[in-house]
Amino acid sequence: MTNQEPAIEVRGLRKTYHRAFRKGGTEALRGMDLTVPEGSAFGLIGPNGAGKTTFIKSILGIVQPTEGSIRVLGGSPEDPRIRARIGYLPERLHLPGTWTAPAFLATVTRLKGLPVDPAVNLRLLERVGLSDAVGRRIGGYSKGMRQRLGLAAALVGTPSLLVLDEPTDGIDPMGRMEVRRILQDEVQRGTTLFLNSHLLAETERVCDRVAILAGGRVVREGRLEDLARGGVRWLVRFAPGANAEALVTAGFVRGVAEGQYVVEAEDPAALNRALDRARAAGALMVELRRDGTDLESVLMGTVEAAA
Numbered sequence: 001m002t003n004q005e006p007a008i009e010v011r012g013l014r015k016t017y018h019r020a021f022r023k024g025g026t027e028a029l030r031g032m033d034l035t036v037p038e039g040s041a042f043g044l045i046g047p048n049g050a051g052k053t054t055f056i057k058s059i060l061g062i063v064q065p066t067e068g069s070i071r072v073l074g075g076s077p078e079d080p081r082i083r084a085r086i087g088y089l090p091e092r093l094h095l096p097g098t099w100t101a102p103a104f105l106a107t108v109t110r111l112k113g114l115p116v117d118p119a120v121n122l123r124l125l126e127r128v129g130l131s132d133a134v135g136r137r138i139g140g141y142s143k144g145m146r147q148r149l150g151l152a153a154a155l156v157g158t159p160s161l162l163v164l165d166e167p168t169d170g171i172d173p174m175g176r177m178e179v180r181r182i183l184q185d186e187v188q189r190g191t192t193l194f195l196n197s198h199l200l201a202e203t204e205r206v207c208d209r210v211a212i213l214a215g216g217r218v219v220r221e222g223r224l225e226d227l228a229r230g231g232v233r234w235l236v237r238f239a240p241g242a243n244a245e246a247l248v249t250a251g252f253v254r255g256v257a258e259g260q261y262v263v264e265a266e267d268p269a270a271l272n273r274a275l276d277r278a279r280a281a282g283a284l285m286v287e288l289r290r291d292g293t294d295l296e297s298v299l300m301g302t303v304e305a306a307a
């Protein structure tokens with residue numbers, strides 16, 4: 001794979017699920033186009049039934065598309081050599097309840113066609129916070145522990161592409177922070193991350209690019225900072241008694257609420273210069289908030305507009 005080649009590229013992807021002895025079918029993907037640059041941390045978001053899992057299964061060769069082309073890591077998802085370079089955490093994990101985690105990871109390693117090194121797998125289990133549970137049967141694991149084990153399995157063989165479907169499902173806030181750190185480390189290492197999560201805050205924290213899928217099509221795609229803008233406009237509230245005229249001269253625009261003002265600042269230095277001017281005019285700041293658009297508002301707005 002050359003450096004210019006995207007990690008994932010799909011064109012005109014369609015998938016219709018047919019039921020036996022029934023006419024018609026469910027059109028899960030209706031001509032989806034998407035390019036995931038190599039080395040990016042890419043988030044796929046969209047409402048229930050948008051086709052996210054179908055897309056993920058298509059790029060992994062688990063679901064056979066009805067139409068369209070798919071290239072993953074510069075090759076076909078059907079190619080075992082390509083598959084061996086992908087780490088996948090499915091939405092629904094099927095784990096062998098009577099096995100231990102090291103035995104499970106050893107099998108995953110073998111299935112990927114790699115030599116089993118127990119020490120490497122133990123380090124992986126340590127990395128996902130399961131070192132205390134290595135001797136226990138997987139059947140007795142909590143939901144969060146199962147999810148951590150699934151992540152360890154996805155990380156086997158240091159994959160070039162990590163595809164994670166709801167990776168933090170069932171994981172507590174501390175655990176989520178740990179998972180986030182692992183994902184960030186993987187991206188630092190050069191892995192391409194493809195994340196499907198209903199937790200938009202998670203996507204916002206981890207991903208640098210986002211695509212919105214609705215009705216089986218990509219309706220918006222781009223860099224997170226371009227989609228969810230923030231940082232230019234700031235909402236500031238000053239203590240009662242602030243000199244409104246002086247604040248306006250200092251670059252603040254009156255807001256609707258009592259004592260509230262808006263100021264535009266490209267960066268922290270510009271924001272602080274504006275606040276210094278306000279303070280010099282005797283105004284006391286009591287609240288400061290970024291007037292940005294979060295991913296949730298972007299998703300709602302985009303899906304409504306596409307409906």
Ligand SMILES: Nc1ncnc2c1ncn2[C@@H]1O[C@H](COP(=O)(O)OP(=O)(O)OP(=O)(O)O)[C@@H](O)[C@H]1O
Binds near residue numbers: 018049055
């Ligand atoms: N195996 C299947 N057989 C029939 N229809 C299916 C199958 N899998 C998915 N679908 C249908 O395809 C559409 C897209 O489903 P998919 O699971 O890909 O969406 P999703 O975006 O992942 O949804 P969610 O966010 O709820 O997980 C839905 O209408 C779903 O009912």
